Amino acid sequence: MSLERKDEHDHKGWMETRDLSKVESVYLMTLMYLDKRLRIVDYLELLEDLYYKVNMQMPKSHTEQYGLDNKFWYWYPLYALGSFSTLAYVVAAVSGALLGFYYAPAATSTNGQATIAYNSITFIMTDLNFGFMLRSLHRWSAQVMVAAVFLHMLRVYFTGAYKEPRELNWLLGIVLISLTMVFGYTGYLLPWDQLAFWAGQIGVEMSLSIPLVGEWVAQLIFGGFTPNPATLQRMYILHVFFLPFIVTALIAIHIGIVWMQGIAEPH
Amino acid sequence: MSDTDTDSETETEDAQTDGGGTGIVPPDDETPTWSERKKRKQGLSRLTYEYFERSRREDQDLRQESDYVERDVLGFPAWPHEMIRNLALTSFFVGMIMFLSATMPPHIGPPANSGSTPAIILPDWYLYWSFGLLKLSFLNPELSLLGGQTLMADRTYGVLANVVIVGFIAIVPFLNKGAARRPVEQPFWAAVGVSGVIFAFTIAVLSVKNIVPIGEGLLQDLTFLLPFVGAFITYGILKSMREGYMFNLNRRYYRLRPPK
Amino acid sequence: MADEFMKGFGILVTTSLLWMVTAGWYKTPSFEGDQLLGPAPEEPDIYAQLSLVIGDALLWFGLIAALVFWVVVPMINEFQAYRDERSS
Numbered sequence: 001m002s003l004e005r006k007d008e009h010d011h012k013g014w015m016e017t018r019d020l021s022k023v024e025s026v027y028l029m030t031l032m033y034l035d036k037r038l039r040i041v042d043y044l045e046l047l048e049d050l051y052y053k054v055n056m057q058m059p060k061s062h063t064e065q066y067g068l069d070n071k072f073w074y075w076y077p078l079y080a081l082g083s084f085s086t087l088a089y090v091v092a093a094v095s096g097a098l099l100g101f102y103y104a105p106a107a108t109s110t111n112g113q114a115t116i117a118y119n120s121i122t123f124i125m126t127d128l129n130f131g132f133m134l135r136s137l138h139r140w141s142a143q144v145m146v147a148a149v150f151l152h153m154l155r156v157y158f159t160g161a162y163k164e165p166r167e168l169n170w171l172l173g174i175v176l177i178s179l180t181m182v183f184g185y186t187g188y189l190l191p192w193d194q195l196a197f198w199a200g201q202i203g204v205e206m207s208l209s210i211p212l213v214g215e216w217v218a219q220l221i222f223g224g225f226t227p228n229p230a231t232l233q234r235m236y237i238l239h240v241f242f243l244p245f246i247v248t249a250l251i252a253i254h255i256g257i258v259w260m261q262g263i264a265e266p267h
Numbered sequence: 268m269s270d271t272d273t274d275s276e277t278e279t280e281d282a283q284t285d286g287g288g289t290g291i292v293p294p295d296d297e298t299p300t301w302s303e304r305k306k307r308k309q310g311l312s313r314l315t316y317e318y319f320e321r322s323r324r325e326d327q328d329l330r331q332e333s334d335y336v337e338r339d340v341l342g343f344p345a346w347p348h349e350m351i352r353n354l355a356l357t358s359f360f361v362g363m364i365m366f367l368s369a370t371m372p373p374h375i376g377p378p379a380n381s382g383s384t385p386a387i388i389l390p391d392w393y394l395y396w397s398f399g400l401l402k403l404s405f406l407n408p409e410l411s412l413l414g415g416q417t418l419m420a421d422r423t424y425g426v427l428a429n430v431v432i433v434g435f436i437a438i439v440p441f442l443n444k445g446a447a448r449r450p451v452e453q454p455f456w457a458a459v460g461v462s463g464v465i466f467a468f469t470i471a472v473l474s475v476k477n478i479v480p481i482g483e484g485l486l487q488d489l490t491f492l493l494p495f496v497g498a499f500i501t502y503g504i505l506k507s508m509r510e511g512y513m514f515n516l517n518r519r520y521y522r523l524r525p526p527k
Numbered sequence: 528m529a530d531e532f533m534k535g536f537g538i539l540v541t542t543s544l545l546w547m548v549t550a551g552w553y554k555t556p557s558f559e560g561d562q563l564l565g566p567a568p569e570e571p572d573i574y575a576q577l578s579l580v581i582g583d584a585l586l587w588f589g590l591i592a593a594l595v596f597w598v599v600v601p602m603i604n605e606f607q608a609y610r611d612e613r614s615s
Binding site for chain 1: 304310314318319321323325349352353354356357363364365368369371372373375377378379380382384385388389390391392393394397398401422423425426433437439440443444445446447449450452453456457460
């Protein structure tokens with residue numbers, strides 16, 4: 001006789017009243033054990049809902065709902081730019097992870113000699129099977145992502161989708177577009193060719209010209225007052241370690257807010 | 268159970284201002300409840316549902332005790348309609364990325380050499396506007412008090428220009444409030460947007476120099492003149508379109524959401 | 528109006544994408560200097576000739592389509608509406 005209250009939610013007591021086979025009771029015990037800790041009920045219900053919603057009638061489109069001009073459909077690609085930049089980000093992430101197998105951010109000099117980093121890019125482009133496709137996929141998806149992000153911002157601006165409940169998401173979007181450009185910049189420096197070096201030079205000078213803290217910023221981000229091998233190392237770590245985590249998390253929050261608030265009704 | 272059903276139905280009917288409802292149709296007679304699902308099953312899955320029913324009831328009891336309130340946000344649901352449409356459209360774009368990368372592999376220049384400055388120093392195209400803002404030294408005010416000295420170094424001035432531009436874009440939602448959404452409803456802000464887009468292009472051209480065969484002074488003037496020209500044209504066009512649009516807008520849209 | 532805009536836009540985007548590929552292959556002698564609008568190769572082989580012709584044709588098709596759908600067709604529509612208004 002246990003001292004515990006045998007109430008409505010006493011699942012163990014409920015099990016004892018049933019005539020269960022060995023398999024059934026072990027199954028139920030496992031289910032309860034996991035459910036108590038992981039709330040799998042909720043997730044299973046989500047899955048089930050998805051299963052039943054396949055047969056659910058689709059919501060009305062904007063055109064049907066508001067009796068808009070049917071030709072409104074032609075503007076839909078502009079409303080898919082946010083999804084598209086996310087997808088381009090995923091493509092860049094996958095191809096970038098594969099490129100990471102072959103790239104080493106090592107440079108010893110800036111005197112016109114081919115360094116390890118430069119040689120690994122040459123190897124990817126000329127010797128590695130499918131390597132040129134991998135690198136151009138990475139580069140093009142990055143370019144296209146930046147373009148899509150810019151156009152996405154314009155679409156949001158011109159349809160007034162940043163208004164009332166969505167100001168915070170607009171601010172988050174400004175942070176994301178800036179980080180996307182930083183992503184692109186750090187990646188631009190990685191081949192350590194002439195373009196990369198002199199783009200690095202611009203970056204160093206820009207950070208040096210910040211009043212008061214300029215020199216600290218240059219030291220922190222570029223590892224010196226001119227582009228040097230340490231700069232390459234830092235850009236690499238920013239590009240493959242810091243930025244992916246930060247940007248992925250921010251994108252998740254950005255999309256999560258859109259999900260919660262709904263798409264701004266395009267009128 | 269039936270009580271709550273009728274309650275929620277009347278609530279949704281109250282919220283129908285356009286006569287069409289939210290457009291989402293929950294097929295009440297198609298999605299079975301937990302107990303219905305339970306009845307159809309036997310064996311382990313039936314047990315699962317039996318347990319889930321109890322678990323749900325437990326949750327519901329707890330929820331009724333709490334003061335949890337559900338909140339309505341006006342917007343169009345992202346799932347499933349928008350996402351399915353987006354996936355269908357974006358698949359084409361991903362195909363475009365693959366086509367581009369198969370046909371046009373990226374360039375790789377000579378190795379880094381701090382000894383030889385190349386003729387062209389440029390970042391990627393999407394940073395041209397920012398790079399152009401760094402070249403605004405000709406706008407840096409010379410203070411006569413300081414004996415012709417500039418207030419700050421040219422580079423500092425350029426970095427500051429970047430901060431100002433990004434800052435202005437960031438505070439747009441706090442400057443432009445109200446229910447207007449379309450460009451015709453807010454010609455001024457649409458004109459601001461158009462001038463911003465044109466300025467992004469002209470400042471990019473300024474940063475690349477040499478790309479257009481005209482003198483530097485003229486180029487600098489055009490950089491700041493063209494955005495204003497674009498803004499005035501946009502404002503004029505939208506203002507004249509506005510009257511014709513207002514009838515439709517009143518009919519469909521302001522009735523749904525009256526302007527504040 | 529959106530209809531015409533998107534038709535012209537779709538054609539312009541598709542043709543200029545293809546034009547960019549041909550121009551990138553045959554009209555970009557080097558990274559530094561003219562890109563996409565550079566001089567055509569001196570002695571083009573049959574593929575180069577074909578690509579150059581196709582590229583030019585696509586570019587002009589796209590530009591003319593944009594002009595037609597964005598300017599000419601809306602103008603004709605406006606004119607017809609105006610004439611109908613006058614006659615009725």
